[in-house]
Amino acid sequence: MTKRIRLNATTVNGPTVSPGLWRHPEEQAARYRDLSYWRDFARLLEAGRFDAIFFADMLGAYDVYRGSAAPALEQGIQIPLNDPRYMIPAMAAVTTHLGFAVTMSTTYELPFPVARQLSTLDHLTEGRIGWNIVTSNLDSAAKAFGLKEQFDPHERYARGDDFVAATYKLWEASWDEDALLLDKAQRRYADPARIHDIHHHGPFFDVDGVHLVDPSPQRTPFLFQAGSSEPGRQFAARHAEAVFLNTPTAAATKFIIDDIRRRAEAFGRDPASVLFFPKLTPIVGVTDADAEARYQDFVRYSSTPGIFTLLGAWTGLDFDRVGEDKLLQIAEKADTRGLLESLRRSDPDRKWSTDELAQVFAFGTSALTIGGPQRIADWMEEFIEFTGADGFNVAAVIQPGTIASFIELVVPELQARGRVQKNYGEGTLRQKLSGGGDGRLRLDHPGRQIALAEIRQREITHA
Amino acid sequence: MTKRIRLNATTVNGPTVSPGLWRHPEEQAARYRDLSYWRDFARLLEAGRFDAIFFADMLGAYDVYRGSAAPALEQGIQIPLNDPRYMIPAMAAVTTHLGFAVTMSTTYELPFPVARQLSTLDHLTEGRIGWNIVTSNLDSAAKAFGLKEQFDPHERYARGDDFVAATYKLWEASWDEDALLLDKAQRRYADPARIHDIHHHGPFFDVDGVHLVDPSPQRTPFLFQAGSSEPGRQFAARHAEAVFLNTPTAAATKFIIDDIRRRAEAFGRDPASVLFFPKLTPIVGVTDADAEARYQDFVRYSSTPGIFTLLGAWTGLDFDRVGEDKLLQIAEKADTRGLLESLRRSDPDRKWSTDELAQVFAFGTSALTIGGPQRIADWMEEFIEFTGADGFNVAAVIQPGTIASFIELVVPELQARGRVQKNYGEGTLRQKLSGGGDGRLRLDHPGRQIALAEIRQREITHA
Numbered sequence: 001m002t003k004r005i006r007l008n009a010t011t012v013n014g015p016t017v018s019p020g021l022w023r024h025p026e027e028q029a030a031r032y033r034d035l036s037y038w039r040d041f042a043r044l045l046e047a048g049r050f051d052a053i054f055f056a057d058m059l060g061a062y063d064v065y066r067g068s069a070a071p072a073l074e075q076g077i078q079i080p081l082n083d084p085r086y087m088i089p090a091m092a093a094v095t096t097h098l099g100f101a102v103t104m105s106t107t108y109e110l111p112f113p114v115a116r117q118l119s120t121l122d123h124l125t126e127g128r129i130g131w132n133i134v135t136s137n138l139d140s141a142a143k144a145f146g147l148k149e150q151f152d153p154h155e156r157y158a159r160g161d162d163f164v165a166a167t168y169k170l171w172e173a174s175w176d177e178d179a180l181l182l183d184k185a186q187r188r189y190a191d192p193a194r195i196h197d198i199h200h201h202g203p204f205f206d207v208d209g210v211h212l213v214d215p216s217p218q219r220t221p222f223l224f225q226a227g228s229s230e231p232g233r234q235f236a237a238r239h240a241e242a243v244f245l246n247t248p249t250a251a252a253t254k255f256i257i258d259d260i261r262r263r264a265e266a267f268g269r270d271p272a273s274v275l276f277f278p279k280l281t282p283i284v285g286v287t288d289a290d291a292e293a294r295y296q297d298f299v300r301y302s303s304t305p306g307i308f309t310l311l312g313a314w315t316g317l318d319f320d321r322v323g324e325d326k327l328l329q330i331a332e333k334a335d336t337r338g339l340l341e342s343l344r345r346s347d348p349d350r351k352w353s354t355d356e357l358a359q360v361f362a363f364g365t366s367a368l369t370i371g372g373p374q375r376i377a378d379w380m381e382e383f384i385e386f387t388g389a390d391g392f393n394v395a396a397v398i399q400p401g402t403i404a405s406f407i408e409l410v411v412p413e414l415q416a417r418g419r420v421q422k423n424y425g426e427g428t429l430r431q432k433l434s435g436g437g438d439g440r441l442r443l444d445h446p447g448r449q450i451a452l453a454e455i456r457q458r459e460i461t462h463a
Numbered sequence: 464m465t466k467r468i469r470l471n472a473t474t475v476n477g478p479t480v481s482p483g484l485w486r487h488p489e490e491q492a493a494r495y496r497d498l499s500y501w502r503d504f505a506r507l508l509e510a511g512r513f514d515a516i517f518f519a520d521m522l523g524a525y526d527v528y529r530g531s532a533a534p535a536l537e538q539g540i541q542i543p544l545n546d547p548r549y550m551i552p553a554m555a556a557v558t559t560h561l562g563f564a565v566t567m568s569t570t571y572e573l574p575f576p577v578a579r580q581l582s583t584l585d586h587l588t589e590g591r592i593g594w595n596i597v598t599s600n601l602d603s604a605a606k607a608f609g610l611k612e613q614f615d616p617h618e619r620y621a622r623g624d625d626f627v628a629a630t631y632k633l634w635e636a637s638w639d640e641d642a643l644l645l646d647k648a649q650r651r652y653a654d655p656a657r658i659h660d661i662h663h664h665g666p667f668f669d670v671d672g673v674h675l676v677d678p679s680p681q682r683t684p685f686l687f688q689a690g691s692s693e694p695g696r697q698f699a700a701r702h703a704e705a706v707f708l709n710t711p712t713a714a715a716t717k718f719i720i721d722d723i724r725r726r727a728e729a730f731g732r733d734p735a736s737v738l739f740f741p742k743l744t745p746i747v748g749v750t751d752a753d754a755e756a757r758y759q760d761f762v763r764y765s766s767t768p769g770i771f772t773l774l775g776a777w778t779g780l781d782f783d784r785v786g787e788d789k790l791l792q793i794a795e796k797a798d799t800r801g802l803l804e805s806l807r808r809s810d811p812d813r814k815w816s817t818d819e820l821a822q823v824f825a826f827g828t829s830a831l832t833i834g835g836p837q838r839i840a841d842w843m844e845e846f847i848e849f850t851g852a853d854g855f856n857v858a859a860v861i862q863p864g865t866i867a868s869f870i871e872l873v874v875p876e877l878q879a880r881g882r883v884q885k886n887y888g889e890g891t892l893r894q895k896l897s898g899g900g901d902g903r904l905r906l907d908h909p910g911r912q913i914a915l916a917e918i919r920q921r922e923i924t925h926a
Contacts, residue, residue: 023647033586076652080677082583089553112607120545123496144575144672189539209607214543
């Protein structure tokens with residue numbers, strides 16, 4: 001059977017989706033403060049049968065490159081950056097099927113209000129909410145939140161494990177399915193005997209009390225994650241229902257997918273139930289030559305300091321200080337996103353030149369693909385078949401132009417090949433993405449098991 | 464000059480606005496999960512020339528009455544309670560002038576993300592955002608947020624002082640007015656020299672870094688507060704631009720208003736610049752007799768356990784355990800909301816019977832006013848003249864019915880008397896409520912002074 005290619009759009013709530021491109025005459029991202037801009041974008045994505053939109057989010061300024069936030073501020077790289085959670089209600093109001101992945105941090109937020117906010121959003125979108133679970137990786141964010149420096153990655157993920165355990169209990173173990181009565185004759189809105197305090201006492205978080213929101217369509221929102229480092233992959237293998245990847249090559253993508261699926265199986269999960277969305281930045285033209293001309297046009301607007309600002313934040317390396325030639329020696333030791341590891345381990349016999357690796361670092365992190373509809377569709381099909389991925393996280397060079405061209409030219413081609421849905425499936429975001437089920441977290445997911453243990457503990461205590 | 468009466472609607476994001484009334488056939492609050500319900504409500508309020516809508520919010524279940532959350536759950540009293548912040552974007556999209564007061568807690572949130580969220584909302588509503596600053600007063604919330612018990616009121620307000628100081632710096636001292644360049648020729652989106660890290664190191668909060676959002680129309684959102692206890696009044700006198708009151712009588716209202724204005728003056732503020740919105744629950748009929756009949760109809764649906772659940776949470780007193788006759792002796796000592804104090808001090812010679820005081824506790828906390836348009840308009844005008852208040856915080860018995868009747872019958876009467884605006888004023892929420900100005904916090908407000916001190920400190924450090 002031909003595997004369906006799922007489509008997710010990735011963006012940020014700021015003026016610059018691609019370094020330097022805010023200057024491009026067709027770029028409309030500067031309208032990011034305007035609700036009508038986001039409503040129009042949501043309608044476009046639903047017309048193009050995208051499954052979801054994902055707002056990446058950062059909690060501090062990018063300040064690694066040149067040791068300062070000045071390049072980020074001057075080039076508008078992820079700053080200004082408005083809180084993306086507020087776009088969702090307005091976008092949900094003008095769509096019926098489009099899903100929304102919300103980034104919330106397990107390092108800088110708390111389980112009780114995060115669970116409440118996501119339940120609220122899942123109710124008001126009728127089950128279209130995903131949570132992009134992040135542990136956050138900027139020193140600037142740590143300082144903005146009152147810490148001297150960030151926790152190391154292992155502690156961040158340990159906190160993340162504890163955080164999600166508390167939210168699973170709130171979502172899955174506080175309200176019984178039939179707790180709401182709405183019994184006017186008996187004057188009973190709900191049955192208190194079927195609504196329970198949860199008691200979470202983990203190494204980092206304590207939560208005692210009832211979830212403030214009755215069960216939403218999905219209870220636990222669909223769970224996205226994007227970690228590629230070793231502890232990140234372990235976390236994804238345990239908790240993620242879908243993983244966003246920003247891997248440099250097809251081989252590296254395959255390596256990460258195989259690795260996480262193997263780890264998921266070791267946790268007792270069906271490895272096929274974890275979906276993967278590698279990043280794709282399509283430069284689309286009517287013909288291949290047209291696309292190439294568009295690419296050259298974009299390159300004229302591209303900002304090199306802007307790219308180094310992004311890469312600095314992603315890798316922790318200051319490209320200005322070390323110089324590109326020295327970069328890789330340092331990168332070996334400081335490869336927090338697993339970029340080099342995945343590249344080397346995916347193809348251990350290949351000898352990479354410093355230049356090639358620098359290219360991978362600078363441009364390969366975004367899967368730039370240039371061509372007419374056939375070439376891009378071919379590339380996507382081959383990539384899916386080779387890597388085992390389930391769809392793409394489609395990024396823009398200009399917004400909404402990049403996605404609009406993709407929807408106009410490539411989506412019909414993929415639909416003709418039976419790869420992209422012509423109509424949406426039924427049900428919640430989880431049901432649409434997973435192709436069925438009862439809409440709840442799978443029984444082999446730790447969220448269900450943690451909730452079950454909480455319920456058993458409660459029954460023992462009350463027995 | 465006839466003083467304008469400002470109108471604010473108060474509600475919660477849950478199924479029950481008034482205890483027991485969820486059973487009333489006209490009650491539509493059960494549609495609280497539905498965006499279209501809130502969009503329609505926003506349109507109604509704007510048609511009725513309301514200045515703003517205020518979502519009260521609680522961060523835990525009410526569990527004082529009978530020592531358990533069971534009565535609250537059974538009667539649906541403030542639980543389920545969805546997060547209200549997500550209603551605003553959808554309601555803003557269908558209105559042009561209506562303001563939104565968002566409740567965010569200085570005890571359970573952090574300054575950096577609260578400042579960012581409010582700036583985001585102020586941008587996307589084009590300057591229509593107020594912040595209802597709360598310190599939160601439920602033990603159940605403390606436990607849900609990982610504390611053993613809540614901080615005492617003095618510590619809560621001390622934390623609140625420190626919290627708002629950090630947000631003032633982020634809003635007022637991080638981005639210079641002309642920091643955004645959008646200079647395509649020079650490839651400069653912003654001027655880093657005009658964007659500054661703030662450095663806040665207070666007794667409770669540390670924030671180092673740049674505000675992630677460029678200046679919104681109001682910079683600092685319009686500041687609401689609702690404390691009536693002694694430390695609450697002191698906090699309001701220092702920080703509030705408008706105060707919500709839930710005082711039992713006109714005399715008690717006047718006492719609180721005079722007290723806070725006197726304290727504001729001692730802080731160097733213009734006392735007239737602090738606005739007051741006492742609560743008003745209007746039961747409106749075409750005639751007085753019609754209104755009285757409506758009231759009797761509502762009483763049939765009212766839930767006494769529900770009222771005791773609310774009052775238990777507001778006062779910290781379990782009406783079941785102590786009995787109504789013993790209540791007042793205990794209330795003397797545990798009057799956290801200043802209800803009895805304001806009552807006694809406003810009219811020191813009057814002797815209140817226990818029965819009278821119990822009535823004040825049970826019903827007087829909501830300024831129930833019953834009548835046809837003339838009687839209610841008369842009452843409102845007299846109340847404003849006597850107390851020095853600036854408007855009302857209009858509460859519903861049923862939603863949107865109570866407000867719809869008020870808009871249909873009372874607002875035209877008040878407009879004919881020159882009391883309620885026929886058209887909205889120009890500008891931001893602050894400009895509309897204050898009747899002009901440049902839209903910024905006043906120079907005599909501590910937010911401006913704290914920001915100025917931060918800027919001076921920065922200039923000394925860099926000199």
